Amino acid sequence: MLNLQLEFVNTIADVGAEAWNKAAGCDYPFTRYEFLHALESSGAVAEDKGWQAHHLVIYRDALLIGVMPLYIKSHSYGEYVFDWSWADAYQRHGRLYYPKLLSAIPFTPATGPRLCLVDEGDRGELMAELASKLPAHAKDIGASSLHILFSRAEMATIWAQEGLLQRIGPQYHWYDRNYGDFEGFLAAFSSRKRKSLRKERRVVAEQGLTLQVLSGAEVSAAQWQFFFNCYQLTYAKRSGHGGYLPEAFFTELAATMPENLVMVLASHDDEPVAAALNFRDKHTLYGRYWGCIREYEFLHFEACYYQGIEYCLREGLRHFDPGAQGEHKIQRGFTPILTYSNHWLADADFSQAVQRFLEEEHLHIGNYLREASEMLPFKKTE
The missing domain is CATH 3.40.630.30 (Gcn5-related N-acetyltransferase (GNAT))
Incomplete structure (x- = not known):
């Protein structure tokens, strides 16, 4: 004892x-x-x-x-x-x-x-x-x-x-099987599924959307404010309330653990329209919060999944946990x-x-x- x-x-x-x-x-x-x-x-x-x-x-x-x-x-x-x-x-x-x-x-x-x-x-x-x-x-x-x-x-x-x-x-998680880059990841797909995913990414670009990935230290106060507005709007649409987490929670994280934060920002004509916040450690990316002020076809998949996969491949992270639920993740390469x-x-x-x-x-x-x-x-x- x-x-x-x-x-x-x-x-x-x-x-x-x-x-x-x-x-x-x-x-x-x-x-x-x-x-x-x-x-x-x-x-x-x-x-x-x-x-x-x-x-x-x-x-x-x-x-x-x-x-x-x-x-x-x-x-x-x-x-x-x-x-x-x-x-x-x-x-x-x-x-x-x-x-x-x-x-x-x-x-x-x-x-x-x-x-x-x-x-x-x-x-x-x-x-x-x-x-x-x-x-x-x-x-x-x-x-x-x-x-x-x-x-x-x-x-x-x-x-x-x-x-x-x-x-x-x-749950549905992504693992790096020594793909090298995103094209190497797609090369593992069947031809039909590969064409489907490429179409989704092409449609995002054709809508005039651009995406950038920022480490926590690179995110400005205005970008944090935009992210929080997106978070609240999306929660309100889905659940009828503004989310469990107040703005002060994110503000404190930005100050105390920026090295663990990764934000994906989507813009249209240089105007931000959506944001996704991820966390990371040495081996894993964790997709946590997403929100948008306008809906665009396939933008959620691009911001929450494909940008995360590219980030993992670029940064040497072997595992991407994109969050709970979402059977639609399977056809996009996330393993049950x-x-x-x-x-x-x-x-x-x-x-x-x-x-x-x-x-x-x-x-x-x-x-x-x-x-x-x-x-x-x-x-x-x-």
């Missing part, structure tokens, strides 16, 4: 940037102190928004050895692993599903580390101990359940071995992949029911992924 001390803090500022990033690092952008602090300081994440920070800080012999972003949730918005039916079942049986304890990156369905450690050699023993300590803590605070979302596959497997139920879901989450429910009867549901869902998603992979545009090989 490890001699651990677990501390739960209701603001990441109580930990501080140096201590948090000592465990979380500064590569994967979404567990960086700067990203999580921007969510809290801007008010995007707060108790009155249903996201009460409850971050885990792990000490051994008074030394910080790990951190884990945690939230007490009073709803299931902004998670992208949908458990509304579980909450409904609780309600129908006169039980409370909320609050629940959640380890995730708010509004960010991007796979990555959740338990971040100073020394990776501690991971196996530490995860085994936390698999009992975190459910016990969930009970202590009156939470119905514990959820760890979008873990890396190997970590999700360990949580499952330690008794947490495992759930899978589909599995995402993973883990779940613990205090109520034994509900836990058994959820386990049966997950077993059936697992079979369905496995079949779907096999069928979806047949939709890829690449040439058939022996």
Whole structure:
């Protein structure tokens, strides 16, 4: 048994940037102190928004050895692993599903580390101990359940071995198969699919649209303001509200982690008309936010997918995660992949029911992924 001390803090500022990033690092952008602090300081994440920070800080012999972003949730918005039916079942049986304890990156369905450690050699023993300590803590605070979302596959497997139920879901990611450049990428397509993609890019150009890709440090204050207007307009059209994230969130990121930001701007007659914001680390580009003030045919695909692929090939990034959902990505060269989450429910009867549901869902998603992979545009090989 490890001699651990677990501390739960209701603001990441109580930990501080140096201590948090000592465990979380500064590569994967979404567990960086700067990203999580921007969510809290801007008010995007707060108790009155249903996201009460409850971050885990792990000490051994008074030394910080790990951190884990945690939230007490009073709803299931902004998670992208949908458990509304579980909450409904609780309600129908006169039980409370909320609050629940959640380890995730708010509004960010991007796979990555959740338990971040100073020394990776501690991971196996530490995860085994936390698999009992975190459910016990969930009970202590009156939470119905514990959820760890979008873990890396190997970590999700360990949580499952330690008794947490495992759930899978589909996403669509791009991988560099040593294409060299965009023409090399297209050369891997079947002739018909290659012509279709080239047509989409040609139509964008024929509409008089030009695109530029800017690193975070190159984006001006006016361009940030334009991006935020696009973000709000597009959210309003799609969801009836201006988005989960206030302007202050993006302003803080621009100042504190510009090296992780990549913006694609589209213009017509030198007037900006659309913008897409991506994050990056050493190996991966993450497509996150998109918006436009006018609709143009195929512009979304160009700004959010093709410019991102070109950026990866130019910068030596091997992986492009363009975000959740979007089966239309498959025919554009994004491979169907599995995402993973883990779940613990205090109520034994509900836990058994959820386990049966997950077993059936697992079979369905496995079949779907096999069928979806047949939709890829690449040439058939022996």
